[in-house]
Amino acid sequence: MLGKQMRNIIISFIVLSSFSVMAEDFKALLSKLEKHQLVESRLDLASSISKESESAGSWGDPMLDVAAVNFPKDTLNRDASMMTGIRFGLSQSLSLSGKYGRLREAKLEDASSTKAAGIQLKRSFARALWEIAAKNQLLIETKSILEENLSWVKNNLKITKKLYATGKLPQQAVLDIQMRKSQLDSDLGNVRFLLQSLEQELSSLLGSEKVLTLNSSSVPWNYLNNWNKGQNKSDYREKELKHNLKAQDLKVSAARRNLLPDVKLGINYTKRNSIDGLGDFVGASITIPIPTSSKRYADKSQALLKKLAAEKSYRHYKLTKPRVLQKVELEVRDLENQLRILNKQTLKYAASSRDVIARSYARGGADYLELLHSELQYQNQRLKKVNLDTTLKNKKVEYLFLQGDDLLLGSL
Numbered sequence: 001m002l003g004k005q006m007r008n009i010i011i012s013f014i015v016l017s018s019f020s021v022m023a024e025d026f027k028a029l030l031s032k033l034e035k036h037q038l039v040e041s042r043l044d045l046a047s048s049i050s051k052e053s054e055s056a057g058s059w060g061d062p063m064l065d066v067a068a069v070n071f072p073k074d075t076l077n078r079d080a081s082m083m084t085g086i087r088f089g090l091s092q093s094l095s096l097s098g099k100y101g102r103l104r105e106a107k108l109e110d111a112s113s114t115k116a117a118g119i120q121l122k123r124s125f126a127r128a129l130w131e132i133a134a135k136n137q138l139l140i141e142t143k144s145i146l147e148e149n150l151s152w153v154k155n156n157l158k159i160t161k162k163l164y165a166t167g168k169l170p171q172q173a174v175l176d177i178q179m180r181k182s183q184l185d186s187d188l189g190n191v192r193f194l195l196q197s198l199e200q201e202l203s204s205l206l207g208s209e210k211v212l213t214l215n216s217s218s219v220p221w222n223y224l225n226n227w228n229k230g231q232n233k234s235d236y237r238e239k240e241l242k243h244n245l246k247a248q249d250l251k252v253s254a255a256r257r258n259l260l261p262d263v264k265l266g267i268n269y270t271k272r273n274s275i276d277g278l279g280d281f282v283g284a285s286i287t288i289p290i291p292t293s294s295k296r297y298a299d300k301s302q303a304l305l306k307k308l309a310a311e312k313s314y315r316h317y318k319l320t321k322p323r324v325l326q327k328v329e330l331e332v333r334d335l336e337n338q339l340r341i342l343n344k345q346t347l348k349y350a351a352s353s354r355d356v357i358a359r360s361y362a363r364g365g366a367d368y369l370e371l372l373h374s375e376l377q378y379q380n381q382r383l384k385k386v387n388l389d390t391t392l393k394n395k396k397v398e399y400l401f402l403q404g405d406d407l408l409l410g411s412l
Helices: 002-022 028-036 037-056 099-165 171-206 221-229 236-257 295-362 368-403
Strands: 061-071 087-094 263-272 281-287
Touching: 028 037, 028 099, 028 171, 037 099, 061 263, 061 368, 099 236, 099 295, 099 368, 221 295, 221 368, 236 295, 281 368, 295 368
Parallel strands: none
Antiparallel strands: 061 087, 087 263, 263 281
């Protein structure tokens, strides 16, 4: 029996070890975003739009026309009439306005805007990864706090049973502390479930077929220390809006130039029977549309309205970004201040209170309700600390994201 138990322990250790080996490094997970399907989808779409620029800037294909003309319907003889012949024509549309060049440039700007949106999506995923890492750290620290509290409660439960056996405490004290122990067991089970659930969230974020586990010790939290000194070169949301505005401006220019219609030039050559001795015929033609329909003017109005919308979106982003950053900065300062007070004063006092009451309780001097109150109070302050710390991390990540920092993506 003992050998079987030992074998089970060894197997469990091997399984747990294999899970720890499978834990992913944080930067390795960041690198997976380069091949994220949704990011690649956006970038492929940008490449597709870029290819469209070639067709948008094209005048179109030249047209070859071959026709049999003026053949007598009764005989279809080629030499019955001096007008009978085979005509070859070649025509090409020419743009005098330069609108196609503007349309080509507009498509390139559309492609740049879509590409920026794809990279911004990757940054959003990176931000989400940082937030998952922060939540993972929160759960690990919460688990540690609950385990330490559970050990403390178990120890005091032994003391309570001894005091009850000597008649110094009522049975209710034993029951209440046992209930507290059960609550901690339940809380620990919930945290373990949340850790497993977080692995599913991580795997879903990265689009992984296998379940991913984050190695919490690999997260470079010191990167967030310079949260207000981040770089401003990776704000791809701004680049997306800026390129879109340029594209709409070029489309307005193209719509204005479209008021001058394209000209179609053509030449033709007719191979005749030369009954009259004048030989073959040649000719030329020019076709100019008369811009009287409302379509061109409607297209121009539509392009102007889209440009105004893009301009307002870009201007709003530029105006609100500093205010949003200032708001997040104030929130970071507030959280740092709360943590400073909590670390220097509240936690120290709560820990001292619990220890003093525990010693007094062991001697039969303190009430068991005081003991439970001091334990719960200290736990709540410790949990408040780890929650504040997690919120602070997320706020720093949010600031870096909004500012335009690459969130470590550029170092991969």
